[in-house]
Amino acid sequence: MSKTANEAQLQNWYNFCHYHANADWYGTWIGCQKTITPDWIVSAAIATSWKPIEQLIEDYLTLHLPNNVSISYPESIESGQEFLFVVDWLASPTVLHRGICHYDASGFTRFTLEVFSNGE
Structure with missing residues (x-):
């Protein structure tokens, strides 16, 4: 894919996220997500709703680090077990990025990037 095509795809995603992130002005975190697979297939952007990182998966540990970063991960991983590694970054008081x-x-x-706004 050419640089221009990549830039256009990113601009389209930004426009989609910007529209959906600003659709609710009542303090609810809303946003959009895109997923990429190991073979570089990128999904279409879709609307998503926010859950606190501590409520994503039961029995995961969560660390809240300086600079508005939080990570969530399993306490232990057994061979062959499916699991997630989640990172939240509060980029501003109204914008949250989540990588899964x-x-x-x-x-x-796969890797999923979610971008949320609380619209306040």
């Missing part, structure tokens, strides 16, 4: 790495028995399966 998905793994299964074969290894890395």
Whole structure:
């Protein structure tokens, strides 16, 4: 894919996210997500709703680090077990980025980027 095509795809995603992120002005975190697979297939952007990182998966550990970064991960991983690794970054008081790495028995399966806005 050419640089121009990549730039156009990113601009389209930004426009989609910007529209959906600003659609609710009542304090609810809303946003969009895109997923990429190991063979570089990128999904279409879709609307998504926010859940606190601590509520994404039961029995995961969550660390809240300086500079508005939080990570969530399993306490232990058994061979062949599916799991996620989640990173939240509060980029500004109204914008949250979430990255989710998905793994299964074969290894890395996909990465999902979510961008949320609380519209306040």
